[in-house]
Amino acid sequence: MPSLKDLRNRINSVKATQKITKAMQMVAAAKLRHAQEAAEAARPYSRRMNAVIARLAARLKDQQGVSPFLSGTGREDVHLLVVCTAERGLCGAFNSNIVKLAIEHIERLKGEGRTVKLLCVGRKGHDQLKRPYRDLMIDDPVDLKQVKRLRFSHAYEIADRLIRMFEKGEFDVCTLFYSEFRSVIKQVPRPLQLIPARIEGAPEEEAGAGAATYEYEPDEKEILNDLLPRNVSVQVFRALLENAASEQGARMTAMDNATRNAGEMIRTLTLDYNRQRQALITKELMEIISGAEAIS
């Protein structure tokens, strides 16, 4: 049975924790708003880029000489998995969920006899993956810890690295893992195949004369081959932004739960404390009364 003093100490410590989780929740809420705005601002670009690529790809479907960024290398032997997680913890199962999905893929690919290479973006994923898969890591994790606001240049650097590795033939397929932001309480970890590019959705049918009379400068194939590597950066950027929003959303929910749990704990501890105090008073009273009775 803890003493009164112990109980008092515990109540105070839980209260302090609650203050911290409460503050973290509010900070996450503010950051979430920014992250969401940034993710939304990036959407028109990636949507249009996708539409144009889809259109060009559909027109050039059966032609030779299309960039391997779309057609692939013809092999699927070496897979590069880019695992994007957060730099910080205390955001529920956010990081673990992404890592879990990545591990599933690693094991499946290994089972099929493929070579797997790993690159982590964000320290948390690296921490979790380095124990079982140290030998698969091609490099230290990409560090985004100092990044306050995610810029396109961050994504560009990652994509640039991937593109150069691909051109050197260091892998055949590149898949990125990130968490899609559905809502504050729902984030879904997802794989995203970067190279060869997967064109989302069928190209929309163009109204009437549009399609046929387009003038291309230079020709269609060159445009497509120029846009495909650029699209890798765009996709990475989009994934990183979604990830940032998801992280804050997950943290907000986790901290909200933590705050509520702390409140619950304080309530039960206070109840215990009061009960014990009452018992102590009753005990003392009884001692006095029985003492008085013994004398009289």
Added chain:
Amino acid sequence: MADALKLELVSPERELASRMVRKVLVPGLEGYFEVRPGHAPVLSILRPGVLRITEISGAETKFYVRGGYVEAGGEEISVLAEYAAPLEEFNAEKLARELRWAEEDLADARNDEERRRLRERLDFLNGLKQALETGF
């Protein structure tokens, strides 16, 4: 033929412009070309350079753009640039300083990776300098 063009200028980070304009001068891969309302549909890669917009009022707005493409046709033009910023945001002095820094960094670079990155940056700054000096 309408006398206005719907311009959309988008970078991955934000939408820089979405408004009606009179005409746009675009730095295409094979040279500058002007897009007015009723232009034949065209899809072109961008060359680093200055996008000159003539507003409805007749005033001219300039953006430095780099990497991406432009899609124009009829009464619409959309410019998707990997990097885009209003030209007024830069000033020659600051740019000269950054150029000098980049050159010094390049001289000190220890490995190929670093050198390549710095060369890219230098390339970018030089393009910007030229844009600022000549307006193209």
